[in-house]
Amino acid sequence: MKIYSTYSVKIKHYNHIFKDTVSVYRKAVDFLINVCLDEWDNIFEIKGNLLQQQYVERCVHTTKDNPTPIYDFDTKFYKMPSYMRRGAINEAIGKVLSYKSNLANWKENPIGNRPSTPKAGYVFPSMYRTVMYNQIEDYVAQVKVYIHNTWDWITIDLRKSDMNYIYRRCKNRKQCAPTLQKRGKEWFLDFPFEENIKLTDTSIYEQTILAVDLGINTAATISVMRPDGTILGRHFCKLPKEIDSLTHSINRIKKAQQHGNYKTPRLWARTKGINHDISVKTANYIMDIAVLYNADIIVFEYLDKNCKVRGSKKQKLKMWRSQEVQSMVTKKAHRLGMRISRVCAWGTSKLAYDGSGRVLRGKDGDFNTYELCKFQNGKIYNCDLSASYNIGARYFIRETLKSLNESSRLRIEAKVPQCSKRSTCTFSTLVNLNAELMSLAG
Template sequence: MKTPNKVIRTDKWRLNPTTDQKILFGETIKVYRQACRYLVGIIYTHWSELGCLTADQLTPAVERLMHQTAKRPDVKYPQFNQAFYKFPSYYRRAAIAFAAGQVSSYVTRYREWQSGTRKRRDTKPPRLNADTGCYPALYKGQCYKLHGFNQVEIKAFNGKDWIWTTVQITELRERHACASNKMMSPSLIFNERYCHLSVPFTCKPEKRKPEANVTAVDLGINTTATIAVVTHSGTVIHREFIHPGKDIDRRDKRLKSVSMRASKTMGKGGKLHKGFCSKTYDKCRRINHQIGHIVSKRIVDIAKEFNSEAIVFENLKGWKPKGGKKRSNLRQRFHGWLKAKIRDFTEMKWAELGGKVVEVVAAYTSKLAYDGSGTVKRNSKKYSLATFSSGKRFNADLNGAYNIGARGVFKLTRRNDGEGRSSKNSGRPPRSWACLCDLWATVSPRLA
C-alpha cells in the first residue's frame, strides 16, 4: 500500500463554556441549521445551472441569487437577508458549501436509483434531507480567534446580534505542536453531551529511514494482539502480548446482562421489541472503540520504537467465524473480535508517521510451526498452546506472529531466491505460505 503524501487527521479540543455561553452556542447552531435548510431549497431549485460549477464558482453564484449588497440590490431571494439579519459572511459561505454537498449527494443517489442501481428491487427513491444535524465550520479571523492554546474567541448569536465570546480550552491533543502540520478550519460541535472544537490537520509525514525489520501482528481471541518484531534475517528482536482484559471484561459483563434480561422478557417464547437494550449495545460499541484505540496505539508505539519498515497483518477480509459446540460461547467471542477495527486504527495512526501496512495470506500462519517441523497440534483444553511435531510446546499466537513477520519480509523484499524453497513438511512456496525458517534458509547460503 502506497503511503499518501498528505494525511488529514482531526483533533478534539474540549471547551468549558459557562451557562450563558451554552445558550449562545445553542442559538448559533440553531440559526446556522435554519440557514442551511433555506439554502438547500435555493440550490436544489437552480441545480441545473449550479451543478456544473466548481466549488470556487458555486459560492458566488449562490450569493448572487440571495445576498443583497450595495452593488447588487436586486436578488431573486431577498428573504434570506430579512430572515437572517447580519448573518456573518463566512458562516453564510460555510452554509452554502454544506447545502451544495447535500444537494449534490441527493442528485447523484437519485440518478443511480433511476438507472436501476439498487440493493433491492423495491428500494424506495432517496429523499432530499434538508433538516440535518450539521455544525458550523469556523474560519480563522472571521468566526474564531485563537489566543494561544488556552482560550478561543468564537463569534456567536445571542438571538438578536452576533457577538464575540471567549471560552476556555480544557483539553487538546499534540498535533498542533508539530511544525509540519497545518491547521484547517475547525467546526463547533455543541449538543446536550458535547462541547468541543473538531480541528482537522493536514499532516505531512517525514520521509522515514527504517531499519530492516517488520512488526508482525497476530490478532486473536484469547489474546487480543500478539506482536513480534522480525528482522530481514529472521531474528526476533521483540515480542509482546497486548490484552486489555479489564475493558474486555466490562464489555462481556454488559453483553451477558443482555441475555439475562432477554430471557426474563421473553420467557419461553415471544419476541423482543425493537431497540431492546440499545443503550447497553451502544455502551459496548464504545468500549470496543476504546479497546481498538488502546491496542492500535501500542502496536504503533512498538513499530516506532524499533523503526520498523512496515506493520504486517493477516488478510482477514471476508473471513467468517464458525460456531463452536452446542452451548459454547465461541460464536459470541468471535463477534467481539476487533480484527477490522484494530487493523484500521493502526493503519491510520501509522500512516500519520509515514509508515505503511502490509497484509499477507492468513492461511496456515498458526498451523505451521515457525521452525519448519510441520503442522502443530493445538491443546484441546488450552487452545492458545501449540505442540510441535518435535514435542516442543509453544504459544500458538506467538508462533503465528513469527510466520506473519516472515511473510511480510518476503513481500517487502520480493526475494526470488526462496521462491522454490518450502518448509520441511508444508510443501508450499514461502512467498505465500512461508514460515520463519524460510527466512533463515535464504540467509544461510549467503553467510556460507
C-alpha cells in the same frame, strides 16, 4: 503526508445561546440543498470546488454586480456572515454530490430503497477566524452568533485545561478554523490541526517490522522481524483482568435478557466501555514495542468482518474490536513516521510456520486452549506466535518480489514455487526465498 487531528475545548457558562445560530445555519443548508438540486446540471459542468461555490453564491446572494439573484436567500437569512454562507454552500454541494452519486449507483443496481433526498441533518457551523472567531486572551475568545434577531459578537470563556493541552501539545501544528459542536447539554469548540509528516522510506532489505497477530484471548502477539527472517523479539499482550471484566459484563446482560429485560442501555454502555479500554491498551502496547525497536513498518492481517458470523463463538467475534485497534495504531504510527501494511489473513494461523502443513488446535490437538497447537511433525507451539511469523514472512515475500525485475522474479518463483501463491506462504517460504537470493547474488 498530512495528518489531521481535532481537540475539543469546552465553552463555559453558556448552554442555550448557540441554539439559534445552529438552527439558522441548518435552515440555510436546507435552502441551499434545494438550490443545488435545481441547478445541479450547471454546477456539475463546472470544474473546481471554488468555482462551484461562486456559481451557487451568484444564484442566491445580492451584490452590486449581481442585483437580482435567481433565489431570494438574503431576505430569509438577513445579514448572515459571508464565511458562514460560503460554508453552508460547500456543505450543500457536498451533500447533493453524495446523493447524486448514490442515486446513480442505485439505478445501475437497484437493490434496497431509493436514496432519499438529502437534508442538512446535524451539521454544525465553522467559526472562521477574524469574521466569526477571535482569540482575545489565552482562555477568552469572541464568537459571532445569532442573538436577538441579529448577528453579534459575544465573549466566551474556554476551559483552561483544554487550552493548556493545545498550547502544550499542538504548538507545532497548523491550527484551522474551529467548529461549534454540542455534546449532551454542553457546547464545545472543536479545533482541527494539520501537520505534515514524512513517513519512513527504508529499503526493504534494511527494514525492521512488527508482525502483529490480533486475537480474542491474547489481545496481540508481536514478532519483531528482519528481512532475512531473524526474530529480534517476541511479545505477548495479555489482558486477563480486562477480559474477565468484559465476560462478567456480558454475562450480566445475558441474565437480564433471560428475565425478559431486553433493553439494557446502561449494561451495554459499560460493556462497550470495557471493550474500548481493551482496544486502547492493545494499541498502546503495540506502539510501545514499535518505539522500543524503532520499527519501520507495522504489519497486520487484512481482517474482513462484513460476512455473517456463525457458530458458538459468534458473540466473541462480534465483540472483537480488531478494526478499532488497527485504526488507532495507524494514526499513532503515522504521527511517528511509521508505515502500516496489511497482508492476506487466510491460513496464517492454520499453517505451521515451519512449512509442515496444517496445525491441530483445541480438541483436535488434545488441548484445552486454542493458544497452543500441534504441528504435523509433532511439535507443540504457540499458535498465535506461529501466525505472527507467517504474517511478517508474507509481507517480506511480497515486497521482495516487487523489488525484483521480471526475469529474477520468475527465476525465484521457479526455485521456490510457494512464493507465487501468497495465501499459502509461511515463514519457511521466506527462509527458502532468502537462500535463493543469496545463491543468485553469489
